[in-house]
Amino acid sequence: MIRSAFASFVITAVLLVLVVGIVLVPIALSLPDPLAVLDTFVFGPFRNPRHTGNIVEMATPAMMCGLAVAVMFRAGMFNLGVEGAFFLGGLATVATVLLVPLPAFAMAPVGILVGAVVGSSVCAVPGYLRARYEASELVSSLMLNFAALFIGLFVVNYFLRDPAAGAMVSFRIPAEAKLPKLIAGTRIHLGTLVALAACGLGAVYLFMSRAGFEARIVGSNPSFAAHLGLPIRSILLRSQVIGGLIAAGAGGIEMLGLYQRFSWQSLPGNGWTGVVVAILARDNPILLIPAALFLSYLQVGGDLIARNFDVPSEAVGLIQALVLVVVTAQAIMRNPRLIRLVTGKKPAAGQAQDTKAVEGSVA
Amino acid sequence: MTDFDLASLITFIPAILRVTTPILLAALGVLISERAGVLNIGVEGMMLTGAFAGVVVSAATGSASLGFLAALIAGGLLGALLSFAVHVLKSDLILSGIALNMAAAAGTTLLLFMLTGDKGMSGSLSSKVLPHLTVPVIAGIPVLGTLLSGHHILTYAAFLAVPGVGLFLMRTPMGLRLRAVGENPESAAIAGINVRRVQIGALVTSGVFAGAAGAFLSMGYVSWFSQNMSAGRGFIALAAEVMGHGSASGTMFASLLLGLAEAASIALQGAGLPSELMQTVPYLVPVIALVVHARRRQRQLARA
Incomplete structure (x- = not known):
């Protein structure tokens, strides 16, 4: 149980970094000094x-x-x-x-x-x-x-x-x-x-x-x-x-x-x-x-x-939207291969899940 | 408001049809998705993106039709994207729809800024609008001419799409399969229907309708794109579909009722009533209608 919670944490963290990168890198590359943009975004808040x-x-x-x-x-x-x-x-x-x-x-x-x-x-x-x-x-x-x-x-x-x-x-x-x-x-x-x-x-x-x-x-x-x-x-x-x-x-x-x-x-x-x-x-x-x-x-x-x-702060809205999709993505979060990769062990089969089927989530 | 005679009522009808058009187009899209069991909450964002694509592409090509086509394609692509999130990534349907709305609001603003240097409006782009149609012969007849002629081409398209969607859903094998998937996906799968393919198709079609609704906003209702211009109309369309009991004609009448509420709120603002309060009307009417609808359903269930 602790291992699977750990796996979920690691997968989420990696996903978040990927998502931020996917949105931010193209925007940074469209500007004259991409490295300065990335540097300001990542470290600026702590300076x-x-x-x-x-x-x-x-x-x-x-x-x-x-x-x-x-x-x-x-x-x-x-x-x-x-x-x-x-x-x-x-x-x-x-x-x-x-x-x-x-x-x-x-x-x-x-x-x-x-x-x-x-x-x-x-x-x-x-x-x-x-x-x-x-x-x-x-x-x-x-x-x-x-x-x-x-x-x-x-x-x-x-x-x-x-x-x-x-x-x-x-x-x-x-x-x-x-x-x-x-x-x-x-x-x-x-x-x-x-x-x-x-x-x-x-x-x-x-x-x-x-x-x-x-x-x-x-x-x-x-x-x-x-x-x-x-x-x-x-x-x-x-x-x-x-x-x-x-x-x-x-x-x-x-x-x-x-x-x-x-x-x-x-x-x-x-x-x-x-x-x-x-x-x-x-x-x-x-x-x-x-x-x-x-x-x-x-x-x-x-x-x-x-x-x-010269870039609107709306880029963050795109990041938020992607976060919403990927952290609810069962195919990623519950992917047995990914979980095995992180924990180095086979996950217990038939874990209690609160997954919502596509059909079931329509209120 | 006492001088509201018959003649001014008749001139009021084109205004109702104008505000009903985007709601109806989007609501038909919602209807198709809902009957396939994949309620499209992203319709708001798809509309916004359609409106954006229409303006940008028509300005770039100088062709209103190409702009319209781009709006349809943009909507369809977002429908495919939503179904990718739901069917491939296995994300939650409602949350993915919300994400799509957030991404569309942010993405259109970002792209608008990159293209024009302006975050709020596309004023610097010389985009094209789709035409209004004059129906020959009928246009000359006094009352009938006002009712049936001189509307925007997409207004005609929206109302003609109502029997189209209705017949498709109720009278074609593909419509039957679609409803079967929405009603009970497991049984549909056992009967040999490819559930996933039907739902993908429904979401893409739903997106195309939303794209058309967006094109109406930026290439008819007004002739520019502005930040968040869909202003909750996609959500109103969602309400129209729920009020319409899942049928195309019901969705049309619900859309007309909500269009009437919006047109009335615009007219009453002109009459000097506080505009902010009038603007709540199109959002309160669906809530009331939902309750009326739900009460009737409860009573029917109680009787059964």
Whole structure:
């Protein structure tokens, strides 16, 4: 078992290096100084403490969005509302600290709490519709992401907009509401500790609590769960409410941790990053931490080459997409020859697998 | 909005057909993939890539038809790529579709920048558009002329494709095989059907439809490519297919309903209502329709 986990780790690591190379090398070769591009991408994030700090800052929402996705995917729910929940959570948090008169100490906690509850609707509504009416949570969550975006822009434009600012952004977030910075010279804030704690709690929930165990049974074998007499509907709904709360809370933390004003004009993409993080971490809350750090490292590298060379940082989007495909590729990850190559031993036949057949994965 | 008389309703119909076209084309693509058991979530990215390929190739060759052909090929190739991920690499279908959407959004932006030096828009490329058709005789008739003539060529293609896809699925041996694969792949395989080949074909065809939908966006709806211009229409198409109960005509009516919602939201923005709230309408209608559809199905199951 340890050997096969090791094999999976090695194969994943090699794949990640290959994927980064496949995307980056052609782009670098199209530029005048390919070696400098690669050097900046790979080592640049560690040359300057501020950039290294950027990795941790970016990993913070990625961890929490990944956790939200993992909690829902573990329950078998393909709910993609994390993107919209993150956006709406950030907005509702800013709206709360701007519009509600609160004592300074309560601003951040109350703001984030309200943001989490309001934003979680983007995951909870599809969850309810699935649990109650068996309407596809996949489609309705995709739709509600866009609905959340436009409702959010409406609120910004009509209630929070600072007429003195040139663009459509909110008033300044009051300084008392901001999360304290942890490390001088970087923008790493208290939210990072919250995210780490959330991943720890997520592991306790999924692997050590009764509720998490039930959710995993429903996710891995719904008919067995039905046979046990588990309350499947409420378990499904609960998983998606928890996922929504985490994702939306992450949006609020992101706003109070890093932003001066609410300035998102479109969906920020953190939710999709969360999907990649969760898949890379195999829906394991503890592994979310390295997975999020790794993807953020790529993002910082991409931003650095975008800033220093004439290339858009979108290259990182291509890397993320490839990561998503290759780490779920059973033909690679479960390839007996590869596993034998890594462990030097024949893998045990008939291992318990949570493989999803092509036909079975259509919700 | 009180002066909404019959005449303005009739002039509203071309607007509905215009916004329905990309949804319907993409939804037919989704339908074919779904009936083969390989729901194509990547339709959004395939549309975007089709729109991009149409603009770039028509600008390079000076030919709108070649641009359109390129859009179809781009969509088809992405369909083949998705089925490579699913059938050869054995990756998860839904996640591969999501990956395809991410890659298309990033890839088109990257290529646009490399070609034009601009990340947002293809304004510097002099791309071509596909024509609008005037139907002789009918064009002269007052009401009927507005309804049936003067639409974009792909609008006609989309609506003509509805009976085409319907007949293909329900009345041809190949359509029967495709549905058999979607219904029960194991039994289909036992009956001697090559499941993998049918699913690959379905995904490629689905991609071609999505490519056509994309070509409409950049070579008809507007005459340029802009970053993420598909703006969730592929996901709306997904909803249209689900609402359409898996039939071609149902998919068409669902697409029309969603097109109506989008056209109405555009018209109401012009009437001074908050545009942001109106923009939510095309995304909320599918959710409501899905619930209505699901409730009816539940009741049918309860009765059975």
